[in-house]
Amino acid sequence: MRVVLVTMALRVPTDPSHWITVPPQGYAGIHWIVANHMDGLLELGHEVFLLGAPGTEPVSPAVTVVDAGEIEDMHAWLNSSEASVVDVVHDFSCGQIDPDRIPKNMAYLSTHHLTGKPKYPRNCVYASYAQRAQAENDVAPVVRISVNRARYPFQAQKDDYLLYLGRISEWKGTYEAAAFASAAGRRLIVAGPSWEENYLARIRRDFGETLDLVGEVGGERRLDLIARATAMMVLSQSTMGPWGVVWCEPGSTVVSEAAVCGTPVIGTSNGCLAEIVPGVGAVVPEGSDFTTEQARDVVAGLPEPGSVHATAVRQWDYVVVAKEFETIYHDVLAGRSWT
Numbered sequence: 613m614r615v616v617l618v619t620m621a622l623r624v625p626t627d628p629s630h631w632i633t634v635p636p637q638g639y640a641g642i643h644w645i646v647a648n649h650m651d652g653l654l655e656l657g658h659e660v661f662l663l664g665a666p667g668t669e670p671v672s673p674a675v676t677v678v679d680a681g682e683i684e685d686m687h688a689w690l691n692s693s694e695a696s697v698v699d700v701v702h703d704f705s706c707g708q709i710d711p712d713r714i715p716k717n718m719a720y721l722s723t724h725h726l727t728g729k730p731k732y733p734r735n736c737v738y739a740s741y742a743q744r745a746q747a748e749n750d751v752a753p754v755v756r757i758s759v760n761r762a763r764y765p766f767q768a769q770k771d772d773y774l775l776y777l778g779r780i781s782e783w784k785g786t787y788e789a790a791a792f793a794s795a796a797g798r799r800l801i802v803a804g805p806s807w808e809e810n811y812l813a814r815i816r817r818d819f820g821e822t823l824d825l826v827g828e829v830g831g832e833r834r835l836d837l838i839a840r841a842t843a844m845m846v847l848s849q850s851t852m853g854p855w856g857v858v859w860c861e862p863g864s865t866v867v868s869e870a871a872v873c874g875t876p877v878i879g880t881s882n883g884c885l886a887e888i889v890p891g892v893g894a895v896v897p898e899g900s901d902f903t904t905e906q907a908r909d910v911v912a913g914l915p916e917p918g919s920v921h922a923t924a925v926r927q928w929d930y931v932v933v934a935k936e937f938e939t940i941y942h943d944v945l946a947g948r949s950w951t
Contacts, residue, residue, distance in 0.1 A: 756863070761872050780805065846889070847880050
């Protein structure tokens with residue numbers, strides 16, 4: 613098939629003259645999801661048109677990077693003669709593309725990767741059952757976030773630090789991760805952007821001696837940090853998120869990324885984490901009230917790297933997940949629709 617993958621079109625915050633690519637230069641979970649899914653489709657022999665990430669270097673002759681990042685330009689391309697050869701549009705843009713503005717004969721589905729209800733629910737696929745339930749939908753498909761092990765280094769020997777990778781925010785539980793690390797007597801490397809100055813100041817005040825703030829990271833350094841960590845901290849909290857709804861962790865890219873590197877995950881039961889963490893790590897309560905004994909017992913009881921890696925490959929392999937979507941593509945092409 614000829615498949616259009618539409619990523620969320622975003623400019624690089626530190627250099628707005630460039631777009632975030634696939635895979636991304638730094639922090640951008642959805643772009644990593646698209647990169648791994650594109651790998652799976654290519655492995656299955658499909659042709660891919662990438663929309664929303666101008667400047668991306670194609671990983672294969674079977675990939676066409678469309679030079680359109682602005683929303684109006686993306687809609688224009690989908691209605692152009694160039695797009696007339698397309699079989700299906702798979703939209704990861706989380707509402708940037710309006711399905712009513714593309715040709716009616718063009719097969720369309722989307723994958724939701726945010727908290728709350730999708731802007732356009734038609735033919736929306738969810739990354740977890742918790743996310744689907746929050747969107748008040750009980751009929752849409754659920755397909756997990758995939759991971760291509762070839763993109764991630766497996767590391768059996770771990771260094772003595774815990775890792776928080778993502779936006780420094782209340783709903784993502786950065787403060788709670790620092791509290792856990794402090795109780796466990798471990799260093800916490802915090803890698804990600806921060807846009808809430810007061811929240812970051814509070815973390816520095818209470819756990820400054822525990823933290824190693826390295827900012828937003830990308831490329832080999834990001835992969836190295838993930839692979840060498842004792843554990844990945846994903847302590848998402850049931851607090852008000854950025855879109856006016858209580859945060860429900862949608863799919864959590866970093867869980868599959870960490871696991872395929874052999875790095876176990878310490879997570880809460882928020883959203884998807886209750887569904888995916890138990891096989892590759894440990895679940896802890898929400899909040900920051902961790903005792904030294906509790907935190908150290910959790911770290912000591914984490915599964916071995918080889919077991920974590922094997923579980924990740926078995927559950928979230930990029931080709932297996934691409935085949936799940938391949939089935940859904942055929943269903944949509946045959947006229948199936950859901951809301």
